[in-house]
Amino acid sequence: MLEMNNAFNISILASGSTGNSLYLESPQKRILIDAGLSGKKITSLLAEVDRKPEDLDAILVTHEHRDHIHGVGVLARKYKLPVYANEKTWEAMAPLIGKVDVEQKHIFEMGKVLTFGDLDIESFGVSHDAAAPQFYRFYKDGHSFVMLTDTGYASEHVRGTIRDADAYLVESNHDLEMLRMGAYPWSLKQRILGDRGHLSNDDGALVMTDILGDRTKRIYLGHLSKENNMKELAHMTMEETLTRYDLGVNYQFQIFDTDPDSATELFAI
Template identity: 45%
Template sequence: MRFSILASGSTGNAVYVETDEIRLLVDAGLSGKQLEQHLKTIGVDPASIQALLVSHEHIDHVKGLGVFSRRYNIPVYMNEPTWQALPSSVGSIDERNRRVFETGTTWGIGNLTIHTFPVSHDAAEPVGFRFEHAGHVLALVTDTGYVNQRIKDVVSGSDVLIFESNHDVEMLRMGAYPWNVKRRILSDVGHLSNEDAGEALADILTGNGEDVYLAHLSRDNNLTELAHMTVKQMLEEAEFTVGRHVRLWETRHDQPTPLRPVLKKRS
């Protein structure tokens, strides 16, 4: 299993996952043209994508969904409440490409096992994803206001975690956003702060060499260096050595991460 985070942040989100049998996208929050460009950057032909999975209906996750599905005739997978809540800007999706999963179930596409789990966000029925192939596990946890024990249990044992570290609380509080927007972000149906991410990861990680990609960073209320420093400090307070027990990686809103294999963490 290999993956690339094509884009991550409030301006658009998409993750590419592949095995030797299947190539898919999780979310399509960029324009169709941008999705094509980012896939080509990592050496993937956009026409080879076989499935589109959707975590929730917010525009930074579905902006290019309709265009991309129609252009390449790609099946689209989401739960029924998310189908019902899609914005009209997505446009029509061919009924033959409409797939529905039930949140909390485990199913598969090709030789990739997929488990969805509920997260806490102000959307119809938002989900996170856990992917398994050949004993390797990749988990995606973003767009959640908090991380409960159920989420921790589901993603425990992952070799790679794509994990939200959206904002620095003080930057958000002192920033220019209207108070109602700040309150939403800080709420239990908003986004994880850097501190929230560090605290949750300290509970989830085993320290056996996991790779953690800090994701969905706010362009206005966070800094890449600050997110990394805060999470690193909290993990080291929990007696994880960053760089040895766990590796922290950056994501970008404007360019993909390199296409990398999901490597089995050390036992």
């Protein structure tokens, strides 16, 4: 058991169109949310924050796209980890991750709250072109952390579910002009821009204007496209939008970047 004075410690191990994984620990539990890189790469990312995969208690999965599940099967088999996903995601994911023993397979249905040790984890559905994509809000001792990426828009229901968390990982996938002028085929551009695609820098910033509250201290910008975005653009768009809405940028809360290849420092909530 960890000696911690905080509700959570969190590191966004990797975030981007090439692979996604997040590490969250409480005094009782250590969880990986998504494992969209190789087992070897995730092990090295955990080492960047002085953590080891053999100490994990579970893997939670958001949806079955490769950039979220690439290492799930390998890690589950090697470290005998329970894996949690909803039923439709399991059906879509099972052929892609190799054999996982039945006792390691756990159903976490959309819209439910799972009590896992000292954590309460709320799942909520999002609008993305996967079988049944869901993301999570983690609660402990009156504090909470929200993940919201891989969605074409945030409905009123989702916004109500995720308001006023202490910290967020929110999608800033693409800059609209870079995507429109870029080399992607039109069909792919339509997918990204559609209601089941990804939030743009502008979309993600507008969502944050509606959901951040007095508790909010940290906003992490996630799932940036390597081809259609830049950290500086995403950061500037979020900062300028929240400033325009007269919100407390850089004094009530801070905005942070993430990276597809290196972990953020562990931060406490």
